[in-house]
Amino acid sequence: MAGHSKWANIQHRKGRQDAARSKLFSKFSKEITVAAKMGDPDPDKNPRLRLAIKEAKSQSMPKDNIERAIKKATGGDADAYEEIRYEGYGPGGVAVIVETMTDNRNRTASNVRSTFAKNGGNLGETGSVGFMFDRVGQIVYPASAGDADAVMEAAINAGADDVESSEDGHVIWCAFEDVNEVSTALEATLGESESTKLVWKPQTTTELDLDGMQKLMKLIDALEDDDDVQSVTANFEASDAVMEQL
Known part of the structure; x- marks a missing residue:
């Protein structure tokens, strides 16, 4: 760990x-x-x-x-949604995964492609960037849940794979198929988590400067504003100084 x-x-x-x-x-x-x-x-x-x-x-x-x-x-009146994943590159060569739920595949594909093109990105084929991410469970706890050692011990006992602790809190990672069991075990020790979900975790990240971050945020915001888009993940990181300027 x-x-x-x-x-x-x-x-x-x-x-x-x-x-x-x-x-x-x-x-x-x-x-x-x-x-x-x-x-x-x-x-x-x-x-x-x-x-x-x-x-x-x-x-x-x-x-x-x-x-x-x-x-x-x-009730039987729910719309028939199809889950479709789109992959591509954003400004600065950042890899982007877009997960959607749609009742109109053509509309969604057109909107996502257009949003990438208008915001300095390029939509690729399925699988074009997916290999750069791992599908994992992410469980987030506030710093008040305990110190790094206590959270690490709880995570190990719960069957988690990794822990990242900082002054902002604790991020616990586990295999995607184990997320329910691990989160339940953690609740018994640490209480309710701030967030528990499946995410695409990048294997590597691309660091961006302020200009690059502003362009990428514009793309991500535009994608998330689409009603068919459920989540957007990108493999970027930025320095604290750049994040503060955003």
Whole structure:
């Protein structure tokens, strides 16, 4: 296990404020509905649904919204969504993965391609950058959960693979198929996590200067504003000085 390493700002959902909250809740609702429709509507019997609900709650999504999304799946009137992953390159040669849920494949493909082109990026074929990432479980705890040694011990006992601790908190990594078991074990020791989800973790990162970061953020923001886009991941990092200027 690694001890401390610098946390790269990999997923740029954090930090967007209330203006994006309703759009975020809409994305969570879609994921919950699809998870409930594909499996059992009981989260105790459906790991994907349980994970979706947990992440929605971590972002303060109201209980009524969550229950409504589940009922939509069981009521038989849920839209037929298709999950499609797009891959490409953003400004500065940064690798970008875009995960979508759509009821119109042609519309989504056109919108994603156009957004890349308008913002200095280039949409590639499926698999063009995916090999540069690992699909893993990410469990985040605040610094108040304990010191680095205590969190490391809890993570080892829970079956996690790696821990990154800093003054901002603790990021615990595990195999994607183990995320439910590991998060449940961690809750018994450390309490409720800030976030638990499956992510694309880059094997390497590309460092950007201020100009590069501004261009990349413009692309990511434009992609996330698309109703069909569920998440955007990019393998960038930037110095603290650059992040402060953003």
